[in-house]
Amino acid sequence: MPELPEVEAYRTLAERALDRPITEVHAPDAWFLKRGLTPEVVTAELDGRRLVAARRIGKQLLLDTSDDGPTLGLHFGMAGRLVVDETTAVTDLVYSPNDANPAWDRFGLRFADGGQLMVRDSRRLGAVELDPDEARLGPDARSVSASQLRDLLAGSQAPVKARLMDQSRLAGVGNLIADETLWRAGLDPARSAASLEPADVRRLHKHLRAVLEDFIAGGGSHTGSLQEQRHREGVCPRCGTPLLRRTVGGRTTFSCPRHQPAL
């Protein structure tokens, strides 16, 4: 997906959709609805209500509804976008087409004033559910404390990168944020989480926070220093050393063998 910074932009955009009566629910793709939700049920639950708050936990967008209605949970998968009244929050989304294709409109709400909120996802890896279990997500990466980060890394033999991307322990970090953060912090993504020293964790925390704020301010997860070097001939932006490309935690991973040495 869209990682945390993109979903934060979606959340801000979704605020434009608040307090507008819902007159129609567009759910043409039943497969896109999860946890047993059907087009009939989601229509009955949302029709006539209004969105009253736009929240975000990690990569999950949560839209609360009026009159004690359900919370609408939106996931954007790897290519999903949010569109409100034909305005898109994020213009450049790597690995996702920019064009508007009606067939990619997987779920949407029509408002009484004629406007709309739409989830546009070419790849169908996004999801819509009602009253998602918010407890399944770890603390949001934008506000995670240093001690929380220390605790969620402690004792794990999994690669530190895999641990950072485990949404049940830390919500919001995806592949690009993980690589950029570990690169800035000078940590090998494949090191076991438990092998980090206290100073490593403090540095990681500092850079994680900085990367997130940079990406939120700068327009997305693709704006990192490492991003333009994310290809087979890529070199370290800092020292020019050819980047190491491998799979860590099941995801394509780029790192500088010089600044991010293995133990």
Place this chain on the structure above:
DNA sequence: CTCGACTCCTGTTAGC
């Protein structure tokens, strides 16, 4: 419980 492999889906791109 923890962790890695596999799977879902489809548009783009690299390579023959």
Place this chain on the structure above:
DNA sequence: TGCTAACAGGAGTCGA
């Protein structure tokens, strides 16, 4: 130019 295979910012499930 055209076809095919690999690959992609995510995450759920299964099994060792």
